[in-house]
Each structure stands twice: as C-alpha cells, then as structure tokens.
Amino acid sequence: MAFLDNILLSLESLKANKLRAILTMLGIIIGIGSVITINTVGVSLTSTVSSSMQSLGATTITVQLTQKNEDDENTNQDVKIRKFADSKPSKNDLITDKMLSDFKNDFKDKIQYIELSRSTGTGTITNFDDSSSTTSVNIIGVNDDYFKAEEVEVVYGRAIKNKQDGKKDICVVSDKFVEDALGTDPKDVIGKTVTITVNDIPKTYYIAGVYEYEQETASTASKQEVTTSFYIPIESARILNGEDEGYQSFKVVSAAETDTSAFLTTIADYFENIYSRNDSWTASASSLESMLSKFTEIMNTISLAIAAIAAISLVVGGIGVMNIMLVSITERTKEIGTRKALGATNASIRWQFITEAMVICLIGGIIGVIFGVSLGTVISKIIGFSASPSVFSIVLALLFSLFIGIVFGYAPANKAAKLNPIDALRYE
Secondary structure, three states: OOHHHHHHHHHHHHHHOHHHHHHHHHHHHHHHHHHHHHHHHHHHHHHHHHHHHHHHHOOEEEEEEEEOOOOOOOOOOOOOOOOOOOOOOOHHHOEOHHHHHHHHHHOOOOEEEEEOEEEEEEEEEEEOOEEEEEEEEEEEEEOHHHHHHOOOOEEEEOOOOHHHHOOOOEEEEEHHHHHHHHOOOHHHOOOOEEEEEEOOEEEEEEEEEEEOOOOOOOOOOOHHHOOEEEEEEHHHHHHHHOOOOOEOEEEEEEOOOOOHHHHHHHHHHHHHHHHHHOOOEEEEEEEHHHHHHHHHHHHHHHHHHHHHHHOHHHHHHHHHHHHHHHHHHHHOHHHHHHHHHOOOOHHHHHHHHHHHHHHHHHHHHHHHHHHHHHHHHHHHHHOOOOOOOOHHHHHHHHHHHHHHHHHHHHHHHHHHHOOOHHHHHHOO
C-alpha cells in the first residue's frame, strides 16, 4: 500500500474515533506546547535584553579597580597580598592620567574614545515660575570623549574640553533643563550663569553648551519629575567631591574594525601587568558583549533544562499513543487478517500502523505548536517583551513528534504485522 494511502487510511480511522483520537493526542499537545511556550518566552527575553545591551554599546569595554586575593596569578612573585586591604583604593592605587595616556598611545589604532566620568550627586535649582518648586539634575564630571562616546548631541554652544576648561566652573545642560528651570530659549543661555544647590551649598556655573535631551523611556511622568544630566569638567567634579587625582574606572570604546572580544583580553593583560606589583588592587576589564554572551548562555541553559522537564510529558503522550494503537489493533484484528489473506505483506501492515501513529503525533504536534506559540506570545507581551518564536525550535518539535510516533508506534505495528492470518480471521 502506498504511503499516501496509509495516511488517508489513518485519517479515516481517527475520524471514526474522534474523542479517542483527541485524548490520545492530548499528551503530545501538552508536551510540545510546553516546550514551545518556554522556548518562545526564553528567546523573547534573550532577544529583548540583547537589543537593549547592544544599544548601550556592545563595543564599550569597562576597566575598573578590583581587590586582589591570594590566588591572583598576575601578582609579582616578590609581592605579598595584604590580608586586610582597604575597602577603597588609596591615591597610589588609582589609575593615573599617565597610565591612560600611555595606554592610548600603545593602542591608538584600536581605540576610538576613552570615556571618563565622575558622579557628584544631585543638585537642585528653584524654578523660574514657581519659587516653591525645584528641578533636579544629576551632576556628572566628564572628559572630552564622553560626549562622543555617549552620543550626547550639543545643539548650542560647545562641549566640555579638558585642556581648555580644567577646573573652570562651566557646564553643559539639557534643553529641557533650560526650558523647565530657566524658562528661556536654549540658544539664549550660552555664556550666562546658573546657580545649582549641591549639598545645601549654592554653586554658580557658566553655561558653555546646551545638549538635546532624549527621553530614554516612554514615561508619562510630569516634567518636574524628569532629572537630566548636568555636565561639568571632570577636574571640577573631583574638587567638588574632595577626591584624589586618578580614577577607579574608565571606559574604552574600541574602533569599528577592532575585535572587541580579543581587545578585551589584551586590555585585561595590559593593566594586570601594570598592577602586578600592587599588594591590594588590580584592574579588570569587562564588556557588555562578554556579559551578553554569558547571559545568553545562561538563558539557553535554563530554557533547555526547563524544556527537558516539560518534554517528559511527551514520553507520557508516547505511551498513550502506544496504548491506543494496541487497542486499535485488537479491534481491527479481522481487518488485518483479511488484508493478509488478500496478499498484504508483514512490511505493509507494519507501515500502515506506524504511519497511523505518526499521523496522530504530527497532528498533536501541530496543535501543540499553535498552542505553544500563542501562549508564549501572550506571556511575552504581559511581561513586556516582544515575542520571538524560534522557527528552528518549531521545526525540531514537529520532527520530534514524528520520532515519538515511530518509536512508540513500532511495537504495536510489529505486533499487527506478526499476526497469523488464520487466527486473525477467527478472532471474535
């Protein structure tokens, strides 16, 4: 009998016993549906986080000071690690401007920007139209490359320049800050002063530039609740904080043609070598790309583990298929005997029932995929992610459902093929 005839015969058999067929498929539907749901949610989460991290700058490498431990292999042999190291690096431990200058010269072809920033906390200013209300700003000390690295667009005036500005009390503010707090046109404030209260102390700055504020989220908060960045020279921020010269961390934006992963390792080795004689601190390097890779690996492992647990129901479904096939063979014993008497071979009988098991599992798999994708999409939308069903997982799930049909349908089919035609015809 041709394969197509076997399929048509299987569909006729399922049509004749609709309720039994649906109950048989239920285990396959639940198993495939669970796996596809978990996979859809996992892929959606990973895809959304990946996109967010990419937008933050996957080519950015962060170098920061970290405490050493006794197992640190990059420490010079004649240097003994201090057991009770300070929780905060001292002046001699900090990354210096000379280190950064040498680093930039050594890797000038691989580096696009070196970004430095120093937070000084929150400042407030009384609003022009209401003396009882204030506008808050995050005061951040930055260097020249910060604006390019973070893509902060200065629309009026100029950005901060370290060599030119040094310790000067100048600032770059947002157009939203100017409109909300000062109540004037942003292009008219260049060169004017603004007084910000920092730690209950008023501090006056000259406005050197105005940048275009970009709302990061679709927040519906009122304008008074929006806190924008208030940029000042990094040296001014250091003095305002009363901190030592030097940095605990900085960011490197690699050039477009640079392999970020390989450069990350190079940077780590470079600064670990510099700090090899330090008895407490070293410099480690990390990037969003490496973090993203680890996150994706963890998410894939978790999704695989949960999907494997959910797939156990497929085994239960397979057992259900085997059970119903045995019942079907018992009910159709005379049919099998008649076909054998008319010349049907054992192989054709075997393939007839294997095909029927495959059809049951494939239909159950298709329904399970539709159920899984729908449920996964709904869950993804509820938790705020864009749904991203995996085509590969869907195809794999359908192929696996066919495999279940073959594995669990073979034993009943083989039993049918081995029936004695005379005994089968006599069966009541």
